Structure formats: C-alpha cells, structure tokens
Amino acid sequence: MDAKDFMSDEFLTQFKTGKELNDFLKQIQKLGIEKMLEGELDDHLGYEKNQKSEESNFRNGYSRKKIKTSYGESEIEVPRDRDASFNPMIIPKRGNMVEGLENIIVSFYAKGMSNSDIQQQILELYDFDISTSAISRITNKITDDIVLWQNRLLEPVYLIVWMDGMVFKVRENSKVVNKTIYIAVGLRRDGKKEVLGLWLGKNESSSYWMSVLTDMKARGVRIS
Numbered sequence: 450m451d452a453k454d455f456m457s458d459e460f461l462t463q464f465k466t467g468k469e470l471n472d473f474l475k476q477i478q479k480l481g482i483e484k485m486l487e488g489e490l491d492d493h494l495g496y497e498k499n500q501k502s503e504e505s506n507f508r509n510g511y512s513r514k515k516i517k518t519s520y521g522e523s524e525i526e527v528p529r530d531r532d533a534s535f536n537p538m539i540i541p542k543r544g545n546m547v548e549g550l551e552n553i554i555v556s557f558y559a560k561g562m563s564n565s566d567i568q569q570q571i572l573e574l575y576d577f578d579i580s581t582s583a584i585s586r587i588t589n590k591i592t593d594d595i596v597l598w599q600n601r602l603l604e605p606v607y608l609i610v611w612m613d614g615m616v617f618k619v620r621e622n623s624k625v626v627n628k629t630i631y632i633a634v635g636l637r638r639d640g641k642k643e644v645l646g647l648w649l650g651k652n653e654s655s656s657y658w659m660s661v662l663t664d665m666k667a668r669g670v671r672i673s
Contacts, residue, residue, distance in 0.1 A: 470634070473644050474555055475520035481554035482516075482525055482546070484594045485571075486537050488587030490528045492580070493535045506532050514540065518551045538575060547574060552617040557591060559630045560599055560664065561649030564592055573620045603645055603669045607635030610645070612661070614653055629653070633661060635670075645670075 491497045494506060511526040527537060539547045553570050556562060562570075568588045572579070614631045631653070633645040645665055650657050666672045 469642060470632075471520050475518070475523055477558050478518065478520060478551050478554050479523045479525055480594065480598075481557055481591060482540065482550070484591040485539055485554075485587050486525075486528055488590030489537050489539070489583065490530065490535055491590065492583040492586045494530060497586070506530050506534065516540065516546055518546075520551065538579065549620050550574060553619050555647070556617055556619055556628055556630060556649065558595055558598055559647035559649040564588065567592060567595075570619065570621065573623065599646065600668065603665060604635070604637055604643070605669055605671045607637060607643075607645075607670065609636040610634070612658065614650075631657075631661065633665065 487498070490508065494508070495504065498508065507530065509529045509531045512529055513524055514527050515522055515524050525540070527540065529535065536542050539550055553574055557567055557570070568584060571587055571591075572584055575584075610633055612631065612633045614629045617628050617630060618625050619628055620626075629650060631648045631650055633648075635643050635645050637643055646661070646668075648661055648664070662672055
C-alpha cells in the first residue's frame with residue numbers, strides 16, 4: 450500500500466491528488482539509494498571518493514538504471530569501477546532492488562531517527578550478509594546527506610503550511626512495524642510548494658507539533 454493512502458483527503462487535495470507529494474517521496478528515495486550505492490562502492494574499493502589509493506581498481510563514472518517502486522519509475526545513477534567487479538547488493542546489476550528499501554529510505558530522512566537506528570535498519574535491509582566495515586561506510590555516506598537535508602535553511606515566510614502524518618511499514622529487529630512520519634509542506638510566496646521537513650513520531654499531539662514548529666523556527670521560519 451502506498452504511504453499516501455494513509456493521509457487525509459484534505460491534505461492530499463493540496464497536491465493535485467498526491468502527485469506532487471509522490472514526486473517528492475520518489476526524489477528522496479532516489480537520493481538515498483544513490484548515497485547507499487556510493488557507500489557500497491567505497492567498501493568494495495577500500496577507500497572513499499577523493500582519497501588516494503595504490504589499488505589498480507578505481508571509480509569509473511556511472512551507469513543509469515531504471516527501477517520501479519510504488520512511487521513510480523525512477524532512473525538512478527549507479528557508480529562503476531574500472532574492472533567491473535562491483536555488483537551492488539541493494540540494486541543488483543540484473544535484479545530488482547531489495548524488498549522494503551523504498552519505505553526505509555524515506556524514514557531515514559525524518560528527524561528522530563538516530564545514527565544507531567539507521568545503522569540497524571541498514572543491517573536488517575542487507576539481511577545481515579554484510580561486513581561491519583561495509584555497514585559503517587554505507588551509514589556514514591547516507592547520514593552525511595541526511596543531516597544536510599534536515600538542517601537546510603527555510604524561507605522566513607510561507608503563505609500556508611499543511612501538516613499531516615503518513616504511516617510506513619518497515620523492518621525493525623526482524624519484525625515489520627508501523628512508523629508514522631509527520632510531514633510539513635509550505636506554500637512559498639512565489640507560488641511553489643516546498644516540503645519543509647519530515648519528523649518521526651509515535652503519537653500525534655499538540656506538544657509534538659510544537660517541537661516541529663520549534664525546529665522550523667530554528668531553520669529560519671518566522672513563527673509568531
């Protein structure tokens with residue numbers, strides 16, 4: 450079931466029957482997948498991008514691959530190595546992406562998910578068939594991007610802000626659990642909509658939404 454199926458009709462009507470929101474979730478998913486693939490290649494080569502190495506194998510650009518998810522078809526960039534020995538685990542060369550990947554990636558970008566939570570989710574995602582060093586490299590690669598996205602500056606004024614929650618089923622400690630991610634979308638003065646942030650929370654309450662508003666204020670929004 451698509452995550453947007455859990456959201457209120459009133460919220461979705463602001464997004465042309467969910468298309469704009471769906472496109473945003475697809476964009477977040479693509480970004481996260483590409484960062485995880487970069488982490489996999491770092492581990493395969495034994496060094497990170499921009500580091501010097503004496504190894505004969507090295508990065509060799511990207512290939513493009515189309516993947517199908519509940520958010521629609523996306524084209525992702527898959528990093529390559531010189532001797533073509535790199536075969537990604539989450540997006541195999543001749544296979545589909547790992548089951549459960551799309552929902553987990555979106556949850557990574559929600560505030561409230563700790564580094565240890567992300568690392569555990571990645572471990573579950575790879576079905577434990579991965580080295581400790583690989584988990585560490587993949588986690589570091591995606592968390593760097595997550596922190597930048599979560600803490601980016603916002604506009605001081607939005608004409609309207611919509612807020613709602615969406616439920617995802619993800620694997621955690623070998624079990625499938627529900628996680629609610631709260632989302633805030635603002636209408637900018639130029640008429641464009643912007644996703645202001647994602648927050649992971651167990652229970653919707655006035656105090657919880659106050660913490661969301663406090664976070665947006667710290668990132669530049671004027672709240673009176």
